[in-house]
Amino acid sequence: MISFAERLLGWQATHGRHDLPWQVADAYRVWLSEIMLQQTQVTTVIPYYQRFLARFPSVAVLAAAPLDDVLALWSGLGYYSRARNLHAAAVMVVERFGGTFPQDPVLLAELPGVGRSTAAAIAAFSYSVKSPILDGNVKRVLARWAGISGFPGEKAIENRLWLLAESLLPANGTQMPAYTQAQMDLGATVCTPKKPACLACPLQDDCVARQTGRQLELPTPKPKKAMPERSTVMLLIRNDVGELMLEQRPPTGIWGGLWSLPEVASTLDAEDSCRQRWGLTVLPEPALPDFVHVFTHFRLTITPQPVSVLNTAPAVQEAGVRWFSRDAALAAGIPTPLRKLLTR
Known part of the structure; x- marks a missing residue:
């Protein structure tokens, strides 16, 4: 059996996304895109991302800008704590790290608004660091492929998914940018929440959810509460x-x-x-x-x-x-x- 990582890499080379504006080995651009893509679709992010780069072409320029200017460009993108954290993180990169994003995911995770998965993505895309990601798309892919029941927001389930993600990393660190992108792309374009295209998936042969007909049951949804x-x-x-x-x-x-x-x-x-x-x-x-x-x-x-x-x-x-x-x-x-x- 070809490994999980090898199948994803082969699929990514032919079917993945290769023309996104942030697909460059530049930690500032990668970080900016990762923060914008939290809770927001790619098509919505692209014009905001391009306007941000035009106004704030480097982390130093962003750090020196008034917060009001950052919020004005963010207006309409939602989840405004991201913009405040973005500005605070830029200041931290300049003051603590001399204007260069660190390569260590542990240090990256200390930046405001950067969690473990986002830190790993920045390190993988920018520096080819071997570190697993676990965003919403990856949680869905892994829960279905491995047949893991339980709401992924529960700590025990999340820890299980982290261990699985760690065990599936490719052997070669130079493959990390493509592998990380492959996980994101598969979840966004094939292993989608409501209508997964299982016949187009490189993992279909040993996907537990497909074998048991539970694609729409996994991952287990969050228990619903009345909306206040x-x-x-x-x-x-x-x-x-x-x-x-x-x-x-x-x-x-x-x-x-x-x-x-x-x-x-x-x-x-x-x-x-x-x-x-x-x-x-x-x-x-x-x-x-x-x-x-x-x-x-x-x-x-x-x-x-x-x-x-x-x-x-x-x-x-x-x-x-x-x-x-x-x-x-x-x-x-x-x-x-x-x-x-x-x-x-």
Whole structure:
């Protein structure tokens, strides 16, 4: 029997992806792509990746840039803690490692936002280091191929998959870039979650899931819980020259560091909040239709409440609060729901 690694390498040479913009032996470019690809599809990432490289061509340039600039380019990509970690990691690479990414996956995993699997991928692609990866695609491939039941997010199951991934590495370290890419590509294009193309898979002959007809049962899905529901009222405060008030959110938490609309608990709080916080006399207009934004762990119902400022709007004295023109707001780092609202 040809080894697991040899079959993957043979398949990758003919059927794998070879034209992705980050497929270069450059640790900065590989790291940037790996962070962007967490929780995000390749087709979505490519234009963001290209814009980032144009604006931040090196880790030193990224480290020296204001966080606001990084968040503005990240706007719309979601999971904004990745952008904050990206900036913090760039600073760490410059200050601790002299602007060069280390080759050791253990050291790479110390960077903010870089876990064990991401560190191994960076080391494999950039330096041909033999270290296993275990992202979502690889977990699915290994769980099906080896017939491993149990939710991969459980520690015991995850540890079992790590040991299996370690045992399947190719003998030659120079094969690590192609082998690592092969695992990602097989999971993304063949061993997909809902419609796996088993007849096109190089592992079909000894895949336990295929032999037992359990392709759609493995890996075992996460036990479902009811999705929590939350709601908020977002104030669309416009001054006498048509500018919109935005406030910068705290650096951690949902939309951390982004510019967003002020929030209140109820539409009835709009007038009092504007008067007490900013000395504004406002006229609430009819609320716009509610819309829902779904996060990983909860659903947020947003009520947009437009208000017009009746008095000449004073300069805002509160830190982290500014007036934006519509175009300036769209160019800033803003959450996806606000971007959708403004483009309507």
